[in-house]
């Protein structure tokens with residue numbers, strides 16, 4: 001049991017309605033979301049195109065939620081200032097997109113945001129371990145980044161186990177194909193932050209879905225981890 005780490009649920013707005021983003025963010029906050037997970041895709045690093053800092057800036061006055069921005073972009077260092085000015089609370093970048101992860105982490109911190117480092121399924125966990133003492137969160141992708149609605153890859157949980165063993169107090173986020181069952185599995189491996197898009201937005205009762213993911217995530221974390 002790790003009482004100092006909080007279980008956090010991060011609905012992915014990728015599965016929301018982009019025409020009503022502010023409304024969907026506030027709904028999620030009202031339903032108990034800890035983070036609002038914003039998927040930033042550039043059509044180059046991943047084969048999909050979504051939103052950028054201007055959308056975060058427009059959204060900021062309309063939500064008090066914690067804006068967790070996952071940058072799936074090439075050259076992430078170019079965009080950190082813009083996300084800070086837009087009002088992001090946390091910025092995550094991919095290790096595959098940079099040769100200088102240390103400088104990016106320093107820059108994010110200098111701009112008073114939390115830093116998250118992320119890796120794709122095919123990237124070995126060893127590539128990020130040297131940076132984990134500097135970040136506030138690590139995101140282990142449990143699908144190939146780019147699209148919501150994909151199937152969870154349970155083999156990624158070995159990465160979570162490796163990280164949790166070495167970093168008992170670090171926020172470990174998982175993203176991709178997460179519902180209550182997967183939250184239970186991932187939390188048993190040591191994850192405490194759960195991104196979920198389809199499992200929350202594509203159900204008649206998103207509040208209940210958040211509660212269920214939290215319940216299963218808490219159960220696995222407290223019992224097995």
Ligand SMILES: O=C(CO)[C@H](O)[C@H](O)COP(=O)(O)O
Nearest residue numbers: 145146148149176177197198
């Ligand atoms: O980062 C992402 C895709 O790259 C999404 O956050 C993620 O896939 C969430 O969607 P779902 O829960 O439907 O899998």
